[in-house]
Amino acid sequence: MQFSPLIEELIQALRCLPGVGPKSAQRMALQLLERDRAAGKHLAEVLQLSMSEVGHCASCRTLTEEKLCRVCTSGxxxxxxxxxxxxxxxxxxxxxxxxxxxxxxxxxxxxxxxxxxxxxxxxxxxxxxxxxxxxxxxxxxxxxxxxxxxxxxxxxxxxxxxxxxxxxxxAQGIPLGGELEYLDGGTLSRAFSGRQGFASVKETNG
Amino acid sequence: MQFSPLIEELIQALRCLPGVGPKSAQRMALQLLERDRAAGKHLAEVLQLSMSEVGHCASCRTLTEEKLCRVCTSGxxxxxxxxxxxxxxxxxxxxxxxxxxxxxxxxxxxxxxxxxxxxxxxxxxxxxxxxxxxxxxxxxxxxxxxxxxxxxxxxxxxxxxxxxxxxxxxAQGIPLGGELEYLDGGTLSRAFSGRQGFASVKETNG
The missing domain is CATH 3.40.1360.10 (Dna Topoisomerase Vi A Subunit; Chain: A, domain 2)
Incomplete structure (x- = not known):
């Protein structure tokens, strides 16, 4: 036994979202149907509009529904x-x-x-x-x-x-707040080979 | 800085789904826009249809787009x-x-x-x-x-x-495959007070 055909189709369709498996998709479908149909309708409209209207910035290729994105139009x-x-x-x-x-x-x-x-x-x-x-x-x-x-x-x-x-x-190396103990060998190796003198750091920052 | 207004609206709208926070919503929106617009459009259509068509079974009240659900119509x-x-x-x-x-x-x-x-x-x-x-x-x-x-x-x-x-x-008690060590006191207490003789189990099953 399953849910009715339309509900099953909704559960299947929700699985196109990354990280959503069968159980999450079922929970999402039932939550929208039982408690928040207005939000579900709004999502359907925005999704429809986004999929057809959003293109790429003519200059930098980022996603945007405008001809040029905000960074490219900024003076x-x-x-x-x-x-x-x-x-x-x-x-x-x-x-x-x-x-x-x-x-x-x-x-x-x-x-x-x-x-x-x-x-x-x-x-x-x-x-x-x-x-x-x-x-x-x-x-x-x-x-x-x-x-x-x-x-x-x-x-x-x-x-x-x-x-x-x-x-x-x-620059590649140790991320801020990272602990040496938990870093992988590749990152440690890059951090070692790219090590800097304290003087040179000051020069670079100054 | 944010994404363009329509993309931001899509990210916000996706947050109506249970278990979806700001980062997941962003990942979902970008994945659909960058890689799978057809699936996004399909989801929009099914969502729209479900939100307006799915009602309740006239007999048992479960969710269905039909007048009566499959269990209620079954002979x-x-x-x-x-x-x-x-x-x-x-x-x-x-x-x-x-x-x-x-x-x-x-x-x-x-x-x-x-x-x-x-x-x-x-x-x-x-x-x-x-x-x-x-x-x-x-x-x-x-x-x-x-x-x-x-x-x-x-x-x-x-x-x-x-x-x-x-x-x-x-019946309330120990779930199959459960380990006593990890069960909460409430469940153990119900399992004790509802304990059954082996004979009576046979009678019940027979």
Missing amino acids: RRNDQVLCIVETPADMLALEQSGVYDGRYFVLLGHLSPLEGIGPDDLGFDELVEKLRSQPVEEVILATNPTLEGETTAQYLLELLSSLPLKVTHL | RRNDQVLCIVETPADMLALEQSGVYDGRYFVLLGHLSPLEGIGPDDLGFDELVEKLRSQPVEEVILATNPTLEGETTAQYLLELLSSLPLKVTHL
Whole structure:
């Protein structure tokens, strides 16, 4: 025995959400049906609208329903630095840290031959075009420190080597609040090989 | 900084789902937008349809988009036993166990003065009417073994005492596969006070 066909279809449809298995999907469907139909209807409308209206920023490729995103339309950003990230969520994390005031380019993924994602899917042509036409002096490669992310950064490094640019990447090492005891060997190894003198830290910060 | 207004609205709307906090909602919204718009659109449609079409079974009150649910329309059920449960999910759990072949009545909640849920909200009039007009001989009170569930069962027991019915409740004790070491005192206490001789178990089963 199962629920009626429409309720079963709703439970199945909810499983498209990441992290939602059969039991969670059932709980979600019943909660909406039993207690909060108004919220369920509102979610259906916003979902419908978002799926059809949200596209990509014409300049940095992040997700937005507008032609250009807020960072790209802002007049207060530093045009001489461009930070390359994998996803809109990565861009948001950097924005929320408040540490960066330059422009962005969002790859919307990383190189992955297994998943069939190549340079064409990540807008590399668009990126080179952008770098040629705009006054960028430094490109920060902020892909994730995973195998795919680092491969993508390496590919970009070679691609950009012919342009008159400074190319940097984010520092790797011990995260703030991390405990040495619980860190993996790879992170410790990077932290050791990239160790800095106290003097040089002062110079860099000053 | 945040995402664009429509994406933020989608993230907010997803939070109506139980167990979904700000981070999960963001991950869900971005996953649908970046990778699976077709599934997102399908979910929107099914959600819209479910919220407007799903009602309650005219006989047992469970959730269904049909006039009567499958259990109520089935000709193979035992009309002499009626099992009272709190929710459609409880009914499904009993059905999936395959242990019961009678009819159901779904309260759609439990008595809770704090939440303003009284006898009128749980269909008690409908229940008494049903018991008077149908050939029911035994009523099984299968509310949850919580404070509210037991209060509801107690109220029902008094309500039904004037009718010529046998009223039973589910046995309470040690769950199968449970370990005494980890069981709470309340469960152990019920298991002790309800202990049975081996002979009487055989008689009951035979």
